Amino acid sequence: MSSIRPAPARPLLRHFINGQFVAGEHRFPNISPVNGECIADVAHADASTVDAAVKAAQAALQGPWGRATVSERAAALHRIADGIQARFDEFVAAEVADTGRPVHQARTLDVARGIANFRTFADLVKCANTELFQSESADGLGALNYTVRKPLGVVAIISPWNLPLLLLTWKIAPALACGNTVVAKPSEESPSSATLLAEVIRDAGLPDGVFNLVHGLGGGSAGEFLTRHPGIDAVTFTGESRTGSTIMKAVADGMKEVSFELGGKNAAVVFADADFDAAVAGVVRSSFTNSGQVCLCSERVYVERPLFERFVAAMKEKTAALKIGYPAEDKVDMGPLISHGHRDKVLSYYRLAREEGATVVTGGGVPQFGDERDGGAWVEPTIWTGLPDNARCVTEEIFGPVCHIAPFDSEEEVVRRVNDSQYGLACALWTSDLKRAHRVAPQIEAGLVWVNTWYLRDLRTPFGGVKQSGLGREGGRHSLDFYSEITTICIKL
Ligand code: NAD
Ligand code: 6OD
Numbered sequence: 240m241s242s243i244r245p246a247p248a249r250p251l252l253r254h255f256i257n258g259q260f261v262a263g264e265h266r267f268p269n270i271s272p273v274n275g276e277c278i279a280d281v282a283h284a285d286a287s288t289v290d291a292a293v294k295a296a297q298a299a300l301q302g303p304w305g306r307a308t309v310s311e312r313a314a315a316l317h318r319i320a321d322g323i324q325a326r327f328d329e330f331v332a333a334e335v336a337d338t339g340r341p342v343h344q345a346r347t348l349d350v351a352r353g354i355a356n357f358r359t360f361a362d363l364v365k366c367a368n369t370e371l372f373q374s375e376s377a378d379g380l381g382a383l384n385y386t387v388r389k390p391l392g393v394v395a396i397i398s399p400w401n402l403p404l405l406l407l408t409w410k411i412a413p414a415l416a417c418g419n420t421v422v423a424k425p426s427e428e429s430p431s432s433a434t435l436l437a438e439v440i441r442d443a444g445l446p447d448g449v450f451n452l453v454h455g456l457g458g459g460s461a462g463e464f465l466t467r468h469p470g471i472d473a474v475t476f477t478g479e480s481r482t483g484s485t486i487m488k489a490v491a492d493g494m495k496e497v498s499f500e501l502g503g504k505n506a507a508v509v510f511a512d513a514d515f516d517a518a519v520a521g522v523v524r525s526s527f528t529n530s531g532q533v534c535l536c537s538e539r540v541y542v543e544r545p546l547f548e549r550f551v552a553a554m555k556e557k558t559a560a561l562k563i564g565y566p567a568e569d570k571v572d573m574g575p576l577i578s579h580g581h582r583d584k585v586l587s588y589y590r591l592a593r594e595e596g597a598t599v600v601t602g603g604g605v606p607q608f609g610d611e612r613d614g615g616a617w618v619e620p621t622i623w624t625g626l627p628d629n630a631r632c633v634t635e636e637i638f639g640p641v642c643h644i645a646p647f648d649s650e651e652e653v654v655r656r657v658n659d660s661q662y663g664l665a666c667a668l669w670t671s672d673l674k675r676a677h678r679v680a681p682q683i684e685a686g687l688v689w690v691n692t693w694y695l696r697d698l699r700t701p702f703g704g705v706k707q708s709g710l711g712r713e714g715g716r717h718s719l720d721f722y723s724e725i726t727t728i729c730i731k732l
Contacts, residue, residue: 250279252430254288254454255437257295258447263288267456269430272339272575273566275614281430284453289422289464292451296393296420297470299448304420305390309364312416315445316361319412320354322439332567333431334404339566339574339615340529349405353436356408359698360718364416367719380732388723390418391496392472395465397457397486399478400428400577401532401638406500407433410475413718415449422451422471424461426478428577430454457482466490473497475721477534480636480662480707487710498721499710500534500703502636503664505685506657507537507693508647511545513669517691519553522642525667525693527561527620530573531640532581534708535665535687535694538637540644541653547646551624554644555601558620563606575616576639582616585639588632589621595630597623597643628656636662650679658684663705667693686712 252269253260265283270276284292299305307315323330327350334345371385394414398407407425414421425433433452440450455461466474466489473496476486480501490497507525509518525537542550566574576582589603602621607613620640626633633643647653657666665687670676680688686704689695696702699715713721 249277252279252281252434252454254282254284254292255434255441255450255452256288256292257298257451258441260437261288267427267454269337270578271336272577272616274611275579275616276611278336279431281427281454284424284455284461284464286464289453289455289461289468290470292422292453293393293465293468293470295448296422296451299420299446300390300392302446302448304418304446304449307418312418313361313365315443316357316412316416318443319440319445320357320361322443323350323354323357323436326435326439330404330432330435333435334429335566337403337429337431338400338577341566341571341574343569343571344529349402352402353404353408353432355698356405356412360412360416363699363715364413364719367716369725382732383730384727386725386727388417388719388725390420391722391724392419393470394419394421394722395468395471395474396421396423397462397465397474397476397478398423398425400426401529401534403429404432404436406477407436409713410477411436411450413713414475414722415445417719417722419472419722420449420451422453422465424453424455424465427454427456458485463489469493471495473722475713476500483710496721497710498713500713501664501707501709502638502662503534503536503704503708504539504634504636504660504662505535505537505665505667506539506541506660507642507667508653508657508669508679509540509542509546509550510650510668510670510672510675511543512671512675513546514671514691515546515549515553518669519550519557521667521669521691521693523554523557523561526642527558527573527640528694530576530618531620532577532638533694536638537667537693538642539633539657540642541647541656542644543653544646544648547644551600551622551644554622558601558622561620563617563619565612573620573640575612576618577616579616581638582618585618585637585641588635588637588639588641589618592623592626592630592632592643595626595632597630597632598625600624600644602641628659634660650675654679654682658682660684661706662708664708665689665704
């Protein structure tokens with residue numbers, strides 16, 4: 240007798256509010272970018288769900304968390320880091336399933352950084368100093384001025400899908416370290432690791448309401464309900480520049496604190512004196528890591544003319560050798576894009592580049608697998624040359640595995656061309672001339688300049704962008720400053 244087994248039920252990813260997982264009434268699907276299948280149902284917050292989360296966060300400020308010492312908060316952060324470590328493989332699987340990132344990247348970058356974010360801010364908050372000034376006066380006694388840090392209150396955290404756990408924890412960790420309570424809304428494209436994190440935070444014993452998670456979309460949905468909620472005291476956001484601007488308008492009347500990490504159109508500059516092999520490997524990495532879906536990726540590459548032809552040929556060879564495949568397999572370099580919608584956007588630029596007159600050095604299309612992956616969101620890594628600096632493909636953020644390579648003739652010229660952008664997030668310089676590195680780096684209009692490397696991070700350093708790439712800095716004491724309210728106390732002696 241044949242037995243018919245029911246299909247396994249899809250997981251339901253729920254909100255986490257006031258220490259409880261709640262499903263609410265509405266759902267949206269979580270789609271695999273590998274093959275287009277639905278892998279989970281996700282609870283979809285309406286305005287009343289967001290309101291419950293904010294109220295829980297407000298109430299928790301009055302409870303034991305509001306009275307916790309810095310050491311107690313730091314210990315809580317270490318327990319969260321321990322909890323992620325204990326469930327490391329589950330976090331890796333969640334990141335890979337939601338986003339299609341290669342598993343080795345999820346292990347070495349995403350989940351490792353999730354842990355490091357909690358440990359770093361646990362340690363930093365314990366060492367955070369405050370300011371002290373003794374003023375002079377005619378009677379010789381003067382006054383003692385010092386500052387104290389207090390929590391901001393309820394922090395709304397809105398994060399994107401490209402580095403889901405890394406970017407969410409980059410904000411949750413310092414917000415909790417500074418004694419705030421949190422309502423987080425992860426991207427609708429990557430809800431899984433955030434849900435696991437809520438379990439870890441619950442198991443770490445934080446009081447109910449200190450950390451709350453709501454799932455949903457952005458405009459007209461959970462994201463907007465959260466930013467418009469009068470009960471929040473600050474918004475920290477990572478995502479597109481246009482969304483940042485919308486959120487800024489939404490919070491303007493309430494005069495909320497904001498911190499924005501936004502889009503980029505980052506440059507890499509290769510001088511003729513660079514270590515050639517290191518520069519090629521570095522630019523392949525900075526253009527194609529995470530299928531080009533890192534805000535720091537290089538989409539504009541400038542190469543000093545004597546090196547240009549050789550550099551383009553080497554880039555073509557190395558890019559064509561990238562292994563595109565199932566992200567859960569070891570040794571895969573590139574998985575799919577996050578979604579079909581995002582693939583449509585990237586492919587529209589692949590078409591536009593041809594219309595704008597680009598030479599397609601490699602890629603430019605969609606890989607064919609002849610299996611379930613043809614239902615996924617795959618594109619080929621792509622290199623263009625021959626576009627003018629004002630082409631849309633050279634000025635607009637594409638956020639895919641693509642770069643345009645152009646020659647340059649002088650230092651002054653390349654600095655001008657790099658800076659001729661609405662964005663200013665990051666830049667990578669490749670040169671063996673130390674004097675040149677010191678001369679050029681400060682002239683670049685960007686929040687971060689790397690020399691002979693890319694995406695090498697020390698979490699104590701400031702991180703952020705200029706122009707359309709962001710507002711404010713996070714990282715190290717800059718995060719502690721953003722997530723704290725500072726009061727100056729002046730005592731007449
Ligand atoms: P996005 O702006 O579309 O969405 C980001 C988050 O905002 C999501 O959670 C979304 O639901 C929410 N959202 C959207 N509209 C909203 C609204 N009106 N009100 C409130 N919330 C809203 O960005 P994305 O597509 O998820 O991410 C890709 C973008 O993020 C790229 O532009 C990339 O450069 C940028 N990014 C920047 C950094 C950085 O550190 N500078 C880091 C990662 C990604
Ligand atoms: O490394 C970080 O701290 C950080 N905020 C990275 C952002 C990457 C953008 O995709």
